Amino acid sequence: MTPAISLSGIGHAFDGAVALAAVDLTVMRGECMALLGPSGAGKSTLLALMDGRLRGWSGAAEVLNAALSAHQPPRRQMRADTGFIFQDFALVERQSVYQNVMNGRLGRTSHWGSLWGRFNDRDHAVVGAVLRDTGLADLAERRADQLSGGQRQRVAIARCLAQEPKLILADEPVSNLDPAHAEKVLELITGAARKRGIGVVFTSHQPELSQRFADRVVGLRDGRILFDHPAGLVSESDIAGLYHGAIPDPQLRVVS
Amino acid sequence: MSRSVVWLLLVGAVVWALLTADVEMAKLGKAGPRLWDFLTRMVPPDLTIWREMLRGLAETLRIAILGTLFAVILSAGFGILASETLMRPAVWRPVRALLAMVRAIPLILVAMLMVGAVGLGPLPGILAITFHATGMLAKFYAEAIDNVATGPVAALESAGASKLQQLRYGIWPQMAPVILRDTVFRFELNLRESLVLGIVGAGGIGLYIQTYVRSFQYEKAASVTLAIVALVLLSELVNTLLKKRFS
Ligand SMILES: Nc1ncnc2c1ncn2[C@@H]1O[C@H](COP(=O)(O)OP(=O)(O)OP(=O)(O)O)[C@@H](O)[C@H]1O
Ligand SMILES: [Mg+2]
Numbered sequence: 001m002t003p004a005i006s007l008s009g010i011g012h013a014f015d016g017a018v019a020l021a022a023v024d025l026t027v028m029r030g031e032c033m034a035l036l037g038p039s040g041a042g043k044s045t046l047l048a049l050m051d052g053r054l055r056g057w058s059g060a061a062e063v064l065n066a067a068l069s070a071h072q073p074p075r076r077q078m079r080a081d082t083g084f085i086f087q088d089f090a091l092v093e094r095q096s097v098y099q100n101v102m103n104g105r106l107g108r109t110s111h112w113g114s115l116w117g118r119f120n121d122r123d124h125a126v127v128g129a130v131l132r133d134t135g136l137a138d139l140a141e142r143r144a145d146q147l148s149g150g151q152r153q154r155v156a157i158a159r160c161l162a163q164e165p166k167l168i169l170a171d172e173p174v175s176n177l178d179p180a181h182a183e184k185v186l187e188l189i190t191g192a193a194r195k196r197g198i199g200v201v202f203t204s205h206q207p208e209l210s211q212r213f214a215d216r217v218v219g220l221r222d223g224r225i226l227f228d229h230p231a232g233l234v235s236e237s238d239i240a241g242l243y244h245g246a247i248p249d250p251q252l253r254v255v256s
Numbered sequence: 257m258s259r260s261v262v263w264l265l266l267v268g269a270v271v272w273a274l275l276t277a278d279v280e281m282a283k284l285g286k287a288g289p290r291l292w293d294f295l296t297r298m299v300p301p302d303l304t305i306w307r308e309m310l311r312g313l314a315e316t317l318r319i320a321i322l323g324t325l326f327a328v329i330l331s332a333g334f335g336i337l338a339s340e341t342l343m344r345p346a347v348w349r350p351v352r353a354l355l356a357m358v359r360a361i362p363l364i365l366v367a368m369l370m371v372g373a374v375g376l377g378p379l380p381g382i383l384a385i386t387f388h389a390t391g392m393l394a395k396f397y398a399e400a401i402d403n404v405a406t407g408p409v410a411a412l413e414s415a416g417a418s419k420l421q422q423l424r425y426g427i428w429p430q431m432a433p434v435i436l437r438d439t440v441f442r443f444e445l446n447l448r449e450s451l452v453l454g455i456v457g458a459g460g461i462g463l464y465i466q467t468y469v470r471s472f473q474y475e476k477a478a479s480v481t482l483a484i485v486a487l488v489l490l491s492e493l494v495n496t497l498l499k500k501r502f503s
Binding site for chain 2: 052073076077078079080081082083086088090091092093094095099104106107108111114115159160163
């Protein structure tokens with residue numbers, strides 16, 4: 001297996017505040033990795049970096065065999081190869097479900113044709129198939145701002161799949177869902193990835209659920225990797241340490 | 257300020273206005289019969305002047321259409337300059353201040369100045385509407401730009417969309433309905449406001465009101481008034497129908 005992502009010595013700071021420090025991480029193609037960690041640990045920052053949206057970081061990063069630049073966005077082809085599911089869905093509210101999903105084709109289809117509103121047969125075929133897979137076929141004509149939270153979530157996933165990505169990155173894809181829906185959505189994402197043989201990295205605040213769907217669980221805290229285990233070998237103390245361990249920030253330490 | 261102070265100021269203002277207008281109040285008693293005379297001479301309206309009415313309405317409509325068109329073009333430029341997301345504060349702050357000043361000048365005043373500058377006729381009317389409407393429309397356009405959610409646009413970029421594709425599929429769909437609604441709203445205002453431009457010689461149907469009232473042809477003035485009311489009602493109807501499409 002070749003790596004889908006390989007990071008070495010990654011560091012990043014927002015206005016002097018360290019968000020990532022010395023992160024080394026390799027994700028194989030076809031592997032499903034969960035990224036756990038308390039709020040502010042740097043999960044979203046790390047995911048944005050993998051998606052090529054973070055600027056000004058240090059270290060070396062390779063995604064799908066191409067080096068990422070800390071100074072400019074990746075090329076169109078590469079952005080299309082990496083699918084991202086945003087925590088807040090990031091849908092175009094006034095557009096139909098169909099067009100929102102079709103937006104996932106923008107990096108694949110003919111550029112000038114799309115500016116005239118034209119998409120080719122293959123684009124329509126892919127969108128149709130993805131809508132069926134995500135159970136959205138009946139909602140295709142509905143406007144995005146007239147959907148429930150769970151339906152919007154599925155549109156965000158469908159748009160990502162319409163990209164025909166070679167890697168899926170998902171930032172807290174199930175944070176707003178009830179337990180039954182959360183399971184269904186994770187099943188949808190990991191199932192689609194398995195079918196395509198591509199890698200997945202998702203962040204979550206639910207250790208138990210993450211272990212059930214991921215092959216591997218990585219704990220991130222204060223921008224550093226605390227543990228990196230195969231799913232099922234993550235111990236209670238790993239989790240407890242991740243969320244409740246000794247707090248290095250002196251301001252937050254409880255005086256006893 | 258406490259409530260009682262506010263009330264005191266309000267009552268004071270009304271008393272002051274009544275006291276200093278005592279001469280006018282005396283006139284009001286005598287004005288009753290004259291007002292009645294004036295109104296009775298307006299009926300029946302003289303509809304034989306329908307040619308002039310149509311010509312006046314057509315010119316007013318032309319002034320409103322062209323004034324709106326030029327205001328839209330100017331507002332696209334000034335709207336971008338006044339946008340907080342696209343420009344630095346050193347740019348958008350002075351531009352917004354300028355637009356506020358433009359808005360503060362009443363249209364009729366602008367029209368009088370334009371008549372002085374370019375002479376009588378519809379041209380000063382068009383220029384006045386353009387100037388006046390840009391003050392409002394450019395501000396609306398800037399707000400439409402600033403209200404575009406960046407999340408969906410970033411999502412399209414992440415999916416491989418080019419800058420142009422982001423504009424076409426991420427930014428424009430968010431802005432277009434707002435801009436269209438604002439423009440139609442401004443056109444309706446332009447139409448209403450341009451009805452009186454003729455009074456200062458800046459073209460349109462207002463000229464006929466001026467002429468007929470000055471020459472005591474009240475039946476004709478009444479017809480023109482009816483025509484204006486019809487036009488305003490019509491534009492309101494059209495606007496109501498359009499509004500349903502702009503949500
Ligand atoms: N755009 C930004 N500007 C400044 N600081 C930021 C920015 N984005 C994130 N940070 C900071 O970087 C750190 C890591 O944030 P990040 O969003 O990656 O955390 P997270 O692990 O995703 O948290 P959560 O679980 O709450 O989503 C935090 O301290 C956060 O305040
Ligand atoms: Mg986050």
